[in-house]
Amino acid sequence: xxxxxxxxxxxxxxxxxxxxxxxxxxxxxxxxxxxxxxxxxxxxxxxxxxxxxxxxxxxxxxxxxxxxxxxxxxxxxxxxxxxxxxxxxxxxxxxxxxxxxxxxxxxxxxxxxxxxxxxxxxxxxxxxxxxxxxxxxxxxxxxxxxxxxxxxxxxxxxxxxxxxxxxxxxxxxxxxxxxxxxxxxxxxxxxxxxxxxxxxxxxxxxxxxxxxxxxxxxxxxxxxxxxxxxxxxxxxxxxxxxxxxxxxxxxxxxxxxxxxxxxxxxxxxxxxxxxxxxxxxxxxxxxxxxxxxxxxxxxxxxxxxxxxxxxxxxxxxxxxxxxxxxxxxxxxxxxxxxxxxxxxxxxxxxxxxxxx
Ligand SMILES: NC(=O)c1ccc[n+]([C@@H]2O[C@H](COP(=O)([O-])OP(=O)(O)OC[C@H]3O[C@@H](n4cnc5c(N)ncnc54)[C@H](OP(=O)(O)O)[C@@H]3O)[C@@H](O)[C@H]2O)c1
Numbered sequence: 001x002x003x004x005x006x007x008x009x010x011x012x013x014x015x016x017x018x019x020x021x022x023x024x025x026x027x028x029x030x031x032x033x034x035x036x037x038x039x040x041x042x043x044x045x046x047x048x049x050x051x052x053x054x055x056x057x058x059x060x061x062x063x064x065x066x067x068x069x070x071x072x073x074x075x076x077x078x079x080x081x082x083x084x085x086x087x088x089x090x091x092x093x094x095x096x097x098x099x100x101x102x103x104x105x106x107x108x109x110x111x112x113x114x115x116x117x118x119x120x121x122x123x124x125x126x127x128x129x130x131x132x133x134x135x136x137x138x139x140x141x142x143x144x145x146x147x148x149x150x151x152x153x154x155x156x157x158x159x160x161x162x163x164x165x166x167x168x169x170x171x172x173x174x175x176x177x178x179x180x181x182x183x184x185x186x187x188x189x190x191x192x193x194x195x196x197x198x199x200x201x202x203x204x205x206x207x208x209x210x211x212x213x214x215x216x217x218x219x220x221x222x223x224x225x226x227x228x229x230x231x232x233x234x235x236x237x238x239x240x241x242x243x244x245x246x247x248x249x250x251x252x253x254x255x256x257x258x259x260x261x262x263x264x265x266x267x268x269x270x271x272x273x274x275x276x277x278x279x280x281x282x283x284x285x286x287x288x289x290x291x292x293x294x295x296x297x298x299x300x301x302x303x304x305x306x307x308x309x310x311x312x313x314x315x316x317x318x319x320x321x322x323x324x325x326x327x328x329x330x331x332x333x334x335x336x337x338x339x340x341x342x343x344x345x346x347x348x349x350x351x352x353x354x355x356x
Pocket of ligand 1: 177201297
C-alpha cells in the first residue's frame with residue numbers, strides 16, 4: 001500500500017494525504033491515504049458512527065435494491081477504494097461521530113481537544129481519510145452506519161465536541177445539516193414569505209423552525225414535501241412551524257406550480273431546497289418571486305439545471321449554493337433543537353438509537 005512519507009511537508013489542508021491525482025485537494029482527490037496515525041498537524045479518531053449524507057444514502061440504498069447487507073458492502077468498498085466515504089455518483093459524503101485517539105504534536109498546544117473527547121466532524125466525509133474495519137449495524141431509515149474504524153481530521157478540519165444535554169445520535173443528525181438552519185437565520189427577514197422544499201426531513205424541519213422565528217407573526221412559512229401524513233409533516237402543522245403544508249412532488253414542476261397559488265399567492269421571498277432527490281431546481285425557482293432568493297441546500301442540486309432553468313422561465317432570482325459551513329452553525333442548529341421541544345422530541349424519536 002502507498003502511504004504518506006512522514007518526512008513530507010505537512011499541509012494544513014491535508015494535501016499530504018492525497019494519493020491521486022497529484023496536486024489535488026483532499027475533497028477533489030480520487031484517493032486518500034487513510035493510514036491510522038496522527039501526523040503532527042492531525043487528529044486521529046476512533047470512529048463509532050457515520051451519518052451518510054441523505055442524497056448519497058438514498059442513491060446507495062437504491063443501487064443496492066434496499067438490501068442492508070449490500071449497503072454495508074457498498075459503503076465498505078467505496079471507503080476501501082478511495083480512503084474516504086465519497087460517493088462517486090452523488091459526489092457527497094456525510095460526517096462521523098467518534099472519540100479522539102491522538103492529537104498531533106504540533107496541535108497539542110493550540111487546541112483544547114484531548115484524547116478521549118467525543119466529537120462529531122463538521123467537515124465532509126468526502127475529504128476525511130477513513131478506514132472501516134467493520135460495519136456493526138445500519139439504520140436503513142436514518143442513513144447511519146455504526147462502525148469500527150478510524151478517521152483523520154486535518155489542521156483545517158472543523159469538529160464539534162458533543163453536547164451533554166442532547167443524545168449523541170440526535171446531535172449527529174442535527175450537526176449533519178447545521179448549515180441549513182444557520183443560513184435560514186441569515187437570509188430571512190421579518191414579514192417575509194418562506195417556502196421550504198423537503199420540509200419534513202432533518203434540514204427541512206430545522207429550516208422551518210428558523211424561518212418561523214425570523215419571519216415572525218407577519219411572515220408566512222410554507223412547507224412542501226411529498227406527503228402531509230409523515231410524522232415530520234404533522235409536527236410542522238400541529239406546532240405552527242408552517243402556515244400551510246403542500247403535499248407535492250418537487251420533481252414535478254408543473255404540479256408544484258398548480259399546487260401553490262393558494263399557499264403562495266405572492267410567491268416566496270426566500271425558498272429553501274432541502275430535498276434529497278435530483279430534479280427539483282425548477283420547482284424551487286417557480287416558488288420564488290422575481291428578485292427573490294433560492295437557497296439550494298440539497299446535494300442533489302445541479303448548477304446547470306438551476307442556471308438554465310431560471311433563465312428558461314425568465315426568473316431573476318438570486319441562487320445560493322448551500323455551503324455546509326457558516327460561522328456558528330453548529331451552535332445555532334443545536335440551539336434550534338433546545339428552543340423547540342416538539343422538534344427535539346421528534347428528532348429523538350426519529351434519530352435517537354433505540355436500545356437493543
Ligand atoms: N449543503 C450541505 O452542506 C448539506 C449538508 C448535509 C445534507 N445536505 C443535503 O440536504 C438535503 C436534505 O438532507 P436531510 O438530511 O435533511 O434529508 P432528509 O432528512 O432525508 O430529508 C429529505 C427531504 O426531502 C423530501 N423529498 C424527497 N423526495 C421529494 C420530492 N420528490 N419532492 C419533495 N420533497 C421530497 C423528503 O420527503 P419524505 O420525508 O416524504 O421522503 C424529506 O422531506 C440532501 O440533499 C442532503 O444531501 C446538504
